[in-house]
Amino acid sequence: xxxxxxxxxxxxTKVYPNGVVANQDVEFNVRKGEIHALMxxxxxxxxxxxxxxxxxxxxxxxxxxxxxxxxxxxSPTVAISKGIGMVHQHFMLVPSLTVAENMxxxxxxxxxxFLIDGKKAVEITEEYSKKFNLPVDAxxxxxxxxxxxxxxxxxxKALVRGAKILILDEPTAxxxxxxxxxxxxxxxxxxxxxxxxxxxSHKLNEIMEITDRMTILRGGRxxxxxxxxxxxxEKISRLMVGRDVxxxxxxxxxxxxxxVLKVRDLEYVNEWGKKMLNxxxFNVRKGEILGIAGVEGNGQKELVDMLFGxxxxxxxxxxxxxxxxxxxxxxxxxxxxxxxxxxxxxxYGIAADGSIEENILSDRCADPRFNxxxxxxxxxxxxxxxxxxxxxxxxxxxxxxxxxxxSGGNIQKVVVAREFSNSPQLIIADQPTRxxxxxxxxxxxxxxxxxxRSGIAVLLVSADLNEVMELSDSLIIMCGGExxxxxxxxxxxxxxxxxxxxxxxxxxxxxxxxxxCHE
Amino acid sequence: MNKKNSLKFTLIRGAAALGIALLVAFLxxxxxxxxxxxxxxxxxxxxxxREMLISPMFRKNxxxxxKNFCDVLAGMIPILFTGLATCVMFSANQFNLGAEGGIxxxxxxxxLVAIYVKIPGPLLPIVAIAIGALSVGVMMLIxxxxxxxxxxxxxxxxxxxxxxxxYFINYLMNSYLADTSKGITQTYPYQSNAxxxxxxxxxxxxxxxxxxxxxxxxxxxxxxxxxxxxxSIRMAGINADFTKYSxxxxxxxxxxxxxxxxxxxxxGGGIETLGRYTEYNWSSLPGYGWTGITVAILAGNNPAxxxxxxxxxxxxxxxxxxxxxxxxVPAQLxxxxxxxxxxxxxxxxxxxxxxxxxxxxxxQEEIAAAKAAEGGSN
Numbered sequence: 001x002x003x004x005x006x007x008x009x010x011x012x013t014k015v016y017p018n019g020v021v022a023n024q025d026v027e028f029n030v031r032k033g034e035i036h037a038l039m040x041x042x043x044x045x046x047x048x049x050x051x052x053x054x055x056x057x058x059x060x061x062x063x064x065x066x067x068x069x070x071x072x073x074x075s076p077t078v079a080i081s082k083g084i085g086m087v088h089q090h091f092m093l094v095p096s097l098t099v100a101e102n103m104x105x106x107x108x109x110x111x112x113x114f115l116i117d118g119k120k121a122v123e124i125t126e127e128y129s130k131k132f133n134l135p136v137d138a139x140x141x142x143x144x145x146x147x148x149x150x151x152x153x154x155x156x157k158a159l160v161r162g163a164k165i166l167i168l169d170e171p172t173a174x175x176x177x178x179x180x181x182x183x184x185x186x187x188x189x190x191x192x193x194x195x196x197x198x199x200x201s202h203k204l205n206e207i208m209e210i211t212d213r214m215t216i217l218r219g220g221r222x223x224x225x226x227x228x229x230x231x232x233x234e235k236i237s238r239l240m241v242g243r244d245v246x247x248x249x250x251x252x253x254x255x256x257x258x259x260v261l262k263v264r265d266l267e268y269v270n271e272w273g274k275k276m277l278n279x280x281x282f283n284v285r286k287g288e289i290l291g292i293a294g295v296e297g298n299g300q301k302e303l304v305d306m307l308f309g310x311x312x313x314x315x316x317x318x319x320x321x322x323x324x325x326x327x328x329x330x331x332x333x334x335x336x337x338x339x340x341x342x343x344x345x346x347x348y349g350i351a352a353d354g355s356i357e358e359n360i361l362s363d364r365c366a367d368p369r370f371n372x373x374x375x376x377x378x379x380x381x382x383x384x385x386x387x388x389x390x391x392x393x394x395x396x397x398x399x400x401x402x403x404x405x406x407s408g409g410n411i412q413k414v415v416v417a418r419e420f421s422n423s424p425q426l427i428i429a430d431q432p433t434r435x436x437x438x439x440x441x442x443x444x445x446x447x448x449x450x451x452x453r454s455g456i457a458v459l460l461v462s463a464d465l466n467e468v469m470e471l472s473d474s475l476i477i478m479c480g481g482e483x484x485x486x487x488x489x490x491x492x493x494x495x496x497x498x499x500x501x502x503x504x505x506x507x508x509x510x511x512x513x514x515x516x517c518h519e
Numbered sequence: 520m521n522k523k524n525s526l527k528f529t530l531i532r533g534a535a536a537l538g539i540a541l542l543v544a545f546l547x548x549x550x551x552x553x554x555x556x557x558x559x560x561x562x563x564x565x566x567x568x569r570e571m572l573i574s575p576m577f578r579k580n581x582x583x584x585x586k587n588f589c590d591v592l593a594g595m596i597p598i599l600f601t602g603l604a605t606c607v608m609f610s611a612n613q614f615n616l617g618a619e620g621g622i623x624x625x626x627x628x629x630x631l632v633a634i635y636v637k638i639p640g641p642l643l644p645i646v647a648i649a650i651g652a653l654s655v656g657v658m659m660l661i662x663x664x665x666x667x668x669x670x671x672x673x674x675x676x677x678x679x680x681x682x683x684x685x686y687f688i689n690y691l692m693n694s695y696l697a698d699t700s701k702g703i704t705q706t707y708p709y710q711s712n713a714x715x716x717x718x719x720x721x722x723x724x725x726x727x728x729x730x731x732x733x734x735x736x737x738x739x740x741x742x743x744x745x746x747x748x749x750x751s752i753r754m755a756g757i758n759a760d761f762t763k764y765s766x767x768x769x770x771x772x773x774x775x776x777x778x779x780x781x782x783x784x785x786x787g788g789g790i791e792t793l794g795r796y797t798e799y800n801w802s803s804l805p806g807y808g809w810t811g812i813t814v815a816i817l818a819g820n821n822p823a824x825x826x827x828x829x830x831x832x833x834x835x836x837x838x839x840x841x842x843x844x845x846x847x848v849p850a851q852l853x854x855x856x857x858x859x860x861x862x863x864x865x866x867x868x869x870x871x872x873x874x875x876x877x878x879x880x881x882x883q884e885e886i887a888a889a890k891a892a893e894g895g896s897n
Binding site for chain 2: 333
């Protein structure tokens, strides 16, 4: 039985130095010549497991066998020598070099010993490109080629290095529909040539389409191995998420009143001269949730940065409650009751080495409620943190526990506990539930709806389609730095329709879009 | 990692670093010990080690030596202040190394006031030290404002500033201020009412400045852990982006932490010079700033542990001095021991394998506890 497996990972446990248990006694076996899916939610431990297989991390305990032989994958170099290649989600290419130069990086062919043989590099690239039917332009600079081709270069790079087993980390996340179809065709081709593929994803339809078997991870543990033909989407989602119910948040119809946030004709050209925001205008009113949907990288990040004072636009205006806030710093914005749940919680949302209490205190440390003269009123501070820990059901040992030691969901609960509790009038929630567990996700979503119904204006930016459609009262879609559509009512929207606007296939008229300004 | 394991690791790591440092010291003592035979060398080495470790507290006959012990306490005074100064600056993640020049400038400016300004009674030392301290606070505006406004490295700036301060003082001393009737470069004597009173008058120069130092430890701890400014400084040290996002004033944090550090270092200089000397004669950097960095690192940037770390460093210094006079071992050894301790404490990966084991153990305990709780509820 065991000889048919090219990869066996037995009893793998990984504890990171910060105490996070990413994998717990995981079994992962891959047969030769199959496309094997590794599935699980964000934070389920997929990446950690694959990092160990590619030698980027070492397991705390457990053994890894390649072709039946126990190996110590101490670095990617060792993994590559065992025939394992990885195509990273974020491409590991040098943008300023050509495709051929990237291909031969680290194994450069030379003439007379020390001069780089550019011709040979191009030859090698074209040979492999033809052999595996992965068309690339060998002489083009990587910076100039489309995403889909970059991915082909990554795959070829692994193949040139002799990989027989390819790990593909969410390969479709950055691709358009057509590119995805093309990729699947190529992957099947590789499989027919005897290559083994490990496909990391959480997109159900793709898994059903392309894989033979799948291993499902949840909370760092293996939930079992299944033949793709024998399971349906419901069962997979149950195994991944741990329950049947699709999250639904009940909400009453919104009764929006006065405008809180007014954004007009925002334009921004980034430092490389790319136009990231083009004439973005919208209003967010009291008591409503306005969602911003869109494929990531279409200006959402830039927009949030402008709204919270991290960046200044080239043109346009931003008003909060009728007051011009452009050029204000975060302190001034917070004084005007603007709150932000940041996209990158580890970078902005928390001080990981600080206690829960210290993290809750950050935006209100100068508040007279928590100060007696020049000293802190420790009793009031303890009371506040204990209250918020209880109200937001933060799972922890005490308020003195370091935030960095908590799980992702509980870290995010600390962030929202702070952002939602200092009497906000406008909440900007940027990817509020990304990568956190179902329980915390449900809690945060409910809280957002509750707050909006109590008369707070909420701007929700999310790449999670379910989330924006579920929570938003009305919705705008961003594509290429512009608002491509506005929907006053989200209840009749379909995924397909949104997809068309998100990918720029469809575009509403300026008049239709202008309705979001409520003028 | 849970609290128990975390404490265990800190203690074992500290003990191991000290143990290794002392071992290295002992090896060096053996190498430099006098004696023709191996036996003589060994007995000399042990005599030297005894001088280093025991003599700062006890006489040869085993009785407590108040004089030596007071010397140790007096030796704490300057490094208490530079240690506190460094604590505050490092807590904000500002690697300002200017406590060295700071203590020199503080001592110098205090001296000028103590010599030339006519103020009656006990007010003179207070005013003199305050002006000395403030002058260093102003000096620290240079690296801190440059950092906050232009992003210039405060480390390079403050390091260079030490030498600017030193040569500037030397220039003033040599050109204008020196008492030319004396053989060495020194100022005219302080006014008699400027001198700090001694706590115990046994020639050990343990002035009341020591008590002021301990009061400052408490005040700095309160500032760092019980006020919004200290809190902001500590948070900025953990994650500067977080403080900005939270609406704290990052400019103020960068400048304030370094100005307070400067004031503390300057205060240390003033207290040291009025407590120990009768005139000013430092012509080179005194080294207390560097020791202060070691003190801050030993104390883990927590002011509460600064007295302990300062006591330890002062004890070692006194021990090495005694060793040098009584056992003929070079006093420079102290620098080597300091360096070794510094290396092991500052090395983040030192004993990291052991730490990882404790982390795994804690994690497994937690998992087991969670399982037990689950089993109980089902």
